[in-house]
Amino acid sequence: MKKYLLVLSVASALAIPFLQVQAVEKVTIEVFESDSCPHCRAFLSFIEDLQKERSDFELVDYDINTSEGRDFFVEVTDKLELPKATPIIYIGEEVLLGFDKPKTTGQAVIGLIDKTKEKESVRSLKEFINTRGSVNQNEDGEICDDGNPCELRTSGNTIIGIPFTGKTIDVGNFSLPTMSFVLGVVDGFNPCAMWVLVLLLGALVAVGSKRRMWEIAGLFLVAQALMYYLILNVWLYAWDFIGLDRIITPIIGVVAVGAGIYFLREYKIATDECKVTDLQQRAKIAKKVQEFAQKPITVVTAIGIIGLALSVNIFEFACSIGIPQTFTKILDINQLSFFGEQFYNGLYLSGYMLDDLIVFAIALYSFDKIGLTGKYTRFSHLIGGLLMVVLGLILLINPNFLVF
Incomplete structure (x- = not known):
């Protein structure tokens, strides 16, 4: 009996890392977009190109022109106090507002994908806004109190594109x-x-x-x-x-x-x-x-x-x-x-x-x-x-x- 318990314990211990890897192997990117928004199309085009280079993420697309997408859009922006504008990109319990260019916002998206893969578990956007009761600690050590949804962290990307030049600068280096x-x-x-x-x-x-x-x-x-x-x-x-x-x-x-x-x-x-x-x-x-x-x-x-x-x-x-x-x-x-x-x-x-x-x-x-x-x-x-x-x-x- 002890022999079987020992084998079961070893098997469980070996399975834990595998399960953790499986949990973060595929990062989910959720986005609110509209077909009338050029920045949304630029983001979707960027994602399409990125999928040709890597397969460690998937896209969940919410079209706000549909009744279901619009209702969820209003629910999320109201609960998380986000501006009602598109695109809104949710990755690993962080959000990016708007999309500029692959060299700017695109790099921020890639950074969030890599960052999310290091986490043991990540909630979907629906789970995130409906979270109640349990205490959860994110990677930066902030505590989400019982009875309140965890605070959504907004990414502060400071890399911007210069008009007419195709170049970028990091304004975070400026006064x-x-x-x-x-x-x-x-x-x-x-x-x-x-x-x-x-x-x-x-x-x-x-x-x-x-x-x-x-x-x-x-x-x-x-x-x-x-x-x-x-x-x-x-x-x-x-x-x-x-x-x-x-x-x-x-x-x-x-x-x-x-x-x-x-x-x-x-x-x-x-x-x-x-x-x-x-x-x-x-x-x-x-x-x-x-x-x-x-x-x-x-x-x-x-x-x-x-x-x-x-x-x-x-x-x-x-x-x-x-x-x-x-x-x-x-x-x-x-x-x-x-x-x-x-x-x-x-x-x-x-x-x-x-x-x-x-x-x-x-x-x-x-x-x-x-x-x-x-x-x-x-x-x-x-x-x-x-x-x-x-x-x-x-x-x-x-x-x-x-x-x-």
């Missing part, structure tokens, strides 16, 4: 002021938001008033800066940007198509009038246009511009929040005072608005150099009208086409 400004600059060079400013400036050039350009475009820039500043402070917890984007984007599309039709009509009218109108009549028309352009901005106009600025930020945040997430996480780690956080938010915002200010300055410079001849004005109406109609239709049919 806090420098890091704040650099992250803001990288975040600001985003075509998701810049195309709206370019479109707005093009329309204002067609109107033919430098003063109106200063007023309307200036108000747009100020409103956009304030909106983004509020987003950095509120940090999305109470906002469902994906839900808002679904409502606002079609509205912007309809407005853009309507504005485009208006400019095309103006182009046609201007062409016809040139055939039948004498110089005196043209002068009267030009005077009326000038008087209209010099009128002060109304409350309705101001509200519309502020609404446009808000929609731009919603459109940009609906897909990814990787860089601002990194920034706010670093501020949180440094445990700054309220005024300290606002100071660094201001530095980040100044970098974020830099590209918009450059575009604005170029538009003003071009305004002075090109001038506003009748031929140029009609040409601007044609180009601006076609551009607005095309952009409006894209926003209505496939808004993701405007995200680069």
Whole structure:
């Protein structure tokens, strides 16, 4: 009998390491994604390429456009106080918010896969949010109290890509002021938001008033800066940007198509009038246009511009929040005072608005150099009208086409 017990004990001892290896042999990656999110597609493409190189992980994909995926998405983001944005990537009881490039976020994903393989056991995302009762200690030694779910650790990856260069930098090596400004600059060079400013400036050039350009475009820039500043402070917890984007984007599309039709009509009218109108009549028309352009901005106009600025930020945040997430996480780690956080938010915002200010300055410079001849004005109406109609239709049919 003792002999059999000895054999059984030895067999059990040999089986324990094998069972532990089996438990972590396959790492599960869970992701919330949407087919309208380009960063989600970039992540899935990265995973597809990575699966060709290694077979020690598997992917569980939750599409938030399905009722089941959306319900689980809302449950997870509410319970863990995560922003309602995609992609959200869960690996080994840690989370990555957003996806940039294989050289940046991709390396963080690989690091979490390797890190998870060293653990004895890992809960699925569903098990994690429903954990109650038992005490569990993670690899960093934090204790999860009885009766409360364990705290989800958010990965603080500080490697970012530099626009237009294909290179990466680790902003974790920078001082806090420098890091704040650099992250803001990288975040600001985003075509998701810049195309709206370019479109707005093009329309204002067609109107033919430098003063109106200063007023309307200036108000747009100020409103956009304030909106983004509020987003950095509120940090999305109470906002469902994906839900808002679904409502606002079609509205912007309809407005853009309507504005485009208006400019095309103006182009046609201007062409016809040139055939039948004498110089005196043209002068009267030009005077009326000038008087209209010099009128002060109304409350309705101001509200519309502020609404446009808000929609731009919603459109940009609906897909990814990787860089601002990194920034706010670093501020949180440094445990700054309220005024300290606002100071660094201001530095980040100044970098974020830099590209918009450059575009604005170029538009003003071009305004002075090109001038506003009748031929140029009609040409601007044609180009601006076609551009607005095309952009409006894209926003209505496939808004993701405007995200680069």
